[in-house]
Amino acid sequence: MTDSSKLSPNDPLLLTSSLSVIDARKAIAQLVEDLIAESNLLKHADAIDEVPLDQALNRILAVDLVSPIDVPGADNSAMDGYAFSGDALGMDDVTISFNVVGTAYAGKPFDGPIGYGECIQIMTGAVMPKGCDTVVPQEFLLQAHSANRPTIELKQNLLKRGDNRRLRGEDLQMGKPAISAGRFLRPSDLGLAASLGIATLQVRRKLKVAILSSGDELRSIGQALDAGSIYDSNRYSLMGMLNRLNLEVMDCGIVRDDPVALKEAFCAAAKQADVLISSGGVSVGEADFTKQILQELGDVGFWKIAMRPGRPMAFGALKSIPGAQQEHKTLFFGLPGNPVAVMVTFYQFVRSALLQLNGAEQTEPLLTQAIAESAMRKKPGRTEFQRATMSRGPDGKPMVKLTGSQGAGILRSMSEANCFVILGHEQGNVSAGDWVDVALFDGLL
Numbered sequence: 001m002t003d004s005s006k007l008s009p010n011d012p013l014l015l016t017s018s019l020s021v022i023d024a025r026k027a028i029a030q031l032v033e034d035l036i037a038e039s040n041l042l043k044h045a046d047a048i049d050e051v052p053l054d055q056a057l058n059r060i061l062a063v064d065l066v067s068p069i070d071v072p073g074a075d076n077s078a079m080d081g082y083a084f085s086g087d088a089l090g091m092d093d094v095t096i097s098f099n100v101v102g103t104a105y106a107g108k109p110f111d112g113p114i115g116y117g118e119c120i121q122i123m124t125g126a127v128m129p130k131g132c133d134t135v136v137p138q139e140f141l142l143q144a145h146s147a148n149r150p151t152i153e154l155k156q157n158l159l160k161r162g163d164n165r166r167l168r169g170e171d172l173q174m175g176k177p178a179i180s181a182g183r184f185l186r187p188s189d190l191g192l193a194a195s196l197g198i199a200t201l202q203v204r205r206k207l208k209v210a211i212l213s214s215g216d217e218l219r220s221i222g223q224a225l226d227a228g229s230i231y232d233s234n235r236y237s238l239m240g241m242l243n244r245l246n247l248e249v250m251d252c253g254i255v256r257d258d259p260v261a262l263k264e265a266f267c268a269a270a271k272q273a274d275v276l277i278s279s280g281g282v283s284v285g286e287a288d289f290t291k292q293i294l295q296e297l298g299d300v301g302f303w304k305i306a307m308r309p310g311r312p313m314a315f316g317a318l319k320s321i322p323g324a325q326q327e328h329k330t331l332f333f334g335l336p337g338n339p340v341a342v343m344v345t346f347y348q349f350v351r352s353a354l355l356q357l358n359g360a361e362q363t364e365p366l367l368t369q370a371i372a373e374s375a376m377r378k379k380p381g382r383t384e385f386q387r388a389t390m391s392r393g394p395d396g397k398p399m400v401k402l403t404g405s406q407g408a409g410i411l412r413s414m415s416e417a418n419c420f421v422i423l424g425h426e427q428g429n430v431s432a433g434d435w436v437d438v439a440l441f442d443g444l445l
Contacts, residue, residue, distance in 0.1 A: 018306040020425050021348060021383040028315060028349055032356045035317065035329055047205035053193055056185050058246035059203035060360050065179040067196055070169035075128040077104075078164045082141075082152055083132040084119035086161025097153045100145045104129060119152065121145070128165060135164035172196070182361030204359045210269035211238045212252035214262060214281040214290075215337060220254060233411060234279040234335075234342045241346055245354060257281065259289040266297060270318045270330040275354060277346075280337035282312045290314070290334070297321060300332055306382040306425065309408035310341040313349070331357065338408035344385045347420075347439075367422065370398035370438045376430040378423045387417035390438055400438055417441065 019027070048062045077083060084098050098119035104110035106125035114120060114131045122128070122135060136154055138144060143153035172178050178196060179189055185203070193201060218232040219225055232254055242249045250273055255265040262281075269276045281290045282302060291314075294300035300316030314334030319327065333350050335342045352363040370390050378384055386402055393399040403416040422437040423430065430436055 018304045018311075018382075021305060021307050022425070024303065024305050024313075024349060025352065028353050029356060031315075031317065032331070032353050035331065036357065038329070048202050049205050050200050050202050052200055053190055053198065056190060056193075056201045056203055057187065059185050059201070059206075060355075060358050061179055061181050061183045061185055061189075062202045062204050062359065064177040064181050065193060065196075065198065065201065067172040067174055067176055067178040068198070069172075069196060070174045071172040071195065072166055072168060072170065074168050075133075076106075076166050077122045077124055077126050077128060077135045078166050079124050079135060079137055081122060081135045081137045081164060082119045083122040083128055083135050084114070085116065085131055086134040086159075086163075088117070088156065089134070089159055089161060090156050093155060093157055095142060095153055096156045097143075097151050100150050100152060133165060134159060134161055137164065180361065182359055184355070184360050184362065206246065206248045207274045207354060207358050208248045208250060208272065209242050209275045209277060209354070210250040210252050210273035211235055211242070211277045211279075212255050212265055212269065213279050213337075214255045214257060216257045218254045218280075233339050234337070237339065237343055237411075238277060238279070238346065241343070241351070242354075245351065247354065247358075259293060262290065263293045263297075266293060266318065267321050270297070270321045270332075273330055274357070275331040275333070276318065277333045277335065277350060279335045279342050282314045282334045282336060294318070294332065294334070298329070298332070300334070302334075307344075307348070308382055308384045309338060309406075310336055310345040310348070310385075312336055313345055315349075336408070339411040340387070340414055341408045343414055344420075348385070365439050367437050367439055368398070369435045370400035370421075372421070372430050372432055372434050372436050373399050373401040374432050376402065376421070376423065376436075378427055378429050380426050380428050383425050384423040386421040386423065387413040388419050388421045388438070389417055390419045390440065398438075400436065 051059065082098065082100065083104070088096055098117060100121055101114060101118045102110045102112055103121040104126040105123050109127040110120050110129045114129055120129060120132070136159055140158050141152050141154050145152050178192060183189060213232045213234050217229050219229050221231060225231070235251060239249055239251065250269065252265055252269050255262050266276065291302055294314065294316070297320050298316055298318035300314055302312070302314045305311055305313055313336065316332055318330040318332050331353065335345045355363040376386060386406055388400045388402045390398055390400045400419065400421055402421070403413045406413060418441050420439045422439055
């Protein structure tokens with residue numbers, strides 16, 4: 001079997017047969033990897049910005065974040081209780097007692113000496129005094145100390161040396177990576193950086209992504225609709241999906257079905273952008289002049305992918321741009337014109353390629369499973385992406401229900417959904433009660 005990841009976009013094996021979703025992903029990932037290897041031909045993919053911590057959310061970390069300190073910075077108590085030396089503990093079921101000689105608070109250590117048979121009251125996060133290595137929680141005590149009784153009592157076999165103590169450097173060690181390069185930075189990552197006293201982060205520069213829609217029937221919002229015309233929704237869906245990835249979006253508007261206008265639009269966008277995404281003009285019969293233009297400008301193939309929705313797609317790299325000041329490459333995706341197909345192909349192919357090109361370590365969305373509430377018809381030999389809502393059933397198990405008609409042009413099926421049900425290439429019909437793969441929109445849409 002031929003490895004599709006080693007084929008160029010215009011290889012006859014890709015152009016003449018329906019490619020599986022898995023093989024299409026492999027081929028796209030390989031081309032992106034090749035582009036990264038030729039980083040001198042890319043505009044922004046390997047560039048780095050240094051940004052304040054409060055502006056780093058949803059950026060991609062460019063270099064490992066190395067901890068400048070140990071975390072925690074000293075041995076400390078993991079809970080409220082009493083700290084003492086574990087030398088006093090044994091295996092016998094006998095009662096031992098300690099005299100309480102002081103108190104340690106978080107940020108206010110106890111500095112006095114602690115002898116054998118003595119302990120201190122200690123609060124969560126307080127530094128463990130010299131000579132103490134074990135903490136007994138309040139609820140383990142047989143007798144707690146009070147103003148009139150300066151001792152505690154406990155069974156010695158309830159604990160072992162070192163219990164309820166956090167060691168210096170247990171979470172993070174000075175000089176070791178705290179966050180690895182490639183992380184799509186989340187709120188917790190910003191908090192972690194702040195806990196290390198780090199004020200700025202080095203992140204990948206935002207990719208510049210140009211988008212356009214092609215078609216004589218398309219109208220912009222605010223224009224009147226004449227017979228046979230429709231409003232262009234695809235650019236707005238693409239803008240939203242790209243903004244979720246925190247990328248720079250360049251809106252190139254609507255381009256009519258004219259070879260000269262289309263070539264001019266492709267060239268203008270490619271001169272400025274790292275990636276160009278178009279929608280429409282890739283179906284059989286529509287793509288003749290589009291194909292010719294793209295092949296003049298670079299290495300772009302028109303693919304048939306064994307999936308529903310979203311069968312036709314063009315993919316490759318534009319590189320021969322007339323008037324460009326210097327040679328560079330622009331990644332190109334030609335998506336179908338149907339609104340749902342645009343979103344499905346974006347999430348299955350474009351999103352991961354953009355993250356990969358921008359240096360992200362995690363590019364594929366995670367899958368879960370749920371129980372189908374009703375039967376689903378499915379032909380083996382293609383991958384299907386059904387729009388659905390996932391919720392908890394009365395027994396707490398995850399359930400999934402399709403959002404009505406699944407036509408590629410019915411954008412409402414996406415608007416009402418919160419997940420994709422993914423039916424695999426070789427999978428057949430699904431019965432009610434079957435477990436199915438699900439990709440949640442949370443984090444994507």
